[in-house]
């Protein structure tokens with residue numbers, strides 16, 4: 001891997017190799033503190049972020065690299081003076097050994113990669129892709145289930161504008177016998193292109209209308225926030241809430257994931273249920289991102 005623009009770059013083998021490294025780093029982070037000692041990494045965020053940016057920054061520091069940061073690129077970078085994304089990249093690639101970027105354009109990472117002399121790492125591009133999130137999501141599924149093959153995955157919430165489910169569908173398709181179930185308001189249904197993608201890959205996709213339509217033995221309930229910032233108008237709050245009552249419709253093995261931040265879609269009353277693993281999932285993000293940086297920039 002020499003850059004990370006989207007989930008298409010992975011094979012099952014390269015993914016499992018990355019996870020092997022992420023697991024080693026998670027068990028012994030102290031062995032990796034000098035890995036990127038001579039590197040400078042640019043962190044350029046044009047959209048809000050807590051976990052992705054801070055876990056990348058923590059990953060950079062824990063690998064011994066240095067960073068230069070635009071935390072609020074939309075208002076504090078030369079974008080406000082009319083500079084194009086491409087020109088910003090043409091300059092940053094002289095200062096840094098890699099550029100981690102989040103942007104509202106669906107094609108942001110691909111456009112940046114076209115003009116960059118250093119690796120681009122996509123930390124979220126519009127509604128299209130969020131590959132590092134999918135990497136940590138599947139890593140968490142693997143850690144919790146012991147395997148990814150045969151996963152029955154339910155995706156909930158904003159399947160239309162949420163980039164995390166779009167990337168997750170693509171990444172999990174590398175495994176065998178995956179079944180995917182969609183539960184969302186009709187307004188937030190999964191776009192046709194992802195349904196076509198699953199059809200081509202032979203992954204069954206079932207659109208559900210209630211929690212009772214999902215199989216009792218579901219393995220993963222992956223909820224997401226309504227992406228209010230990506231559309232005009234107000235389509236109201238989430239209706240399909242995971243709480244004690246709805247979670248108990250499923251077996252003990254069902255894990256609950258969420259990329260966070262959450263709004264009302266997961267009730268705090270399940271936070272202490274062993275099946276609620278979204279905070280552990282966020283923790284895994286740092287180790288997976290350390291593995292990504294080491295793979296791209298290490299010796």
Ligand code: NCD
Pocket residue numbers: 051052124130133163164224225259260261
């Ligand atoms: C997600 C994102 O930015 O797409 N957040 C994240 O990176 N963990 C999900 C969201 O904002 O709802």
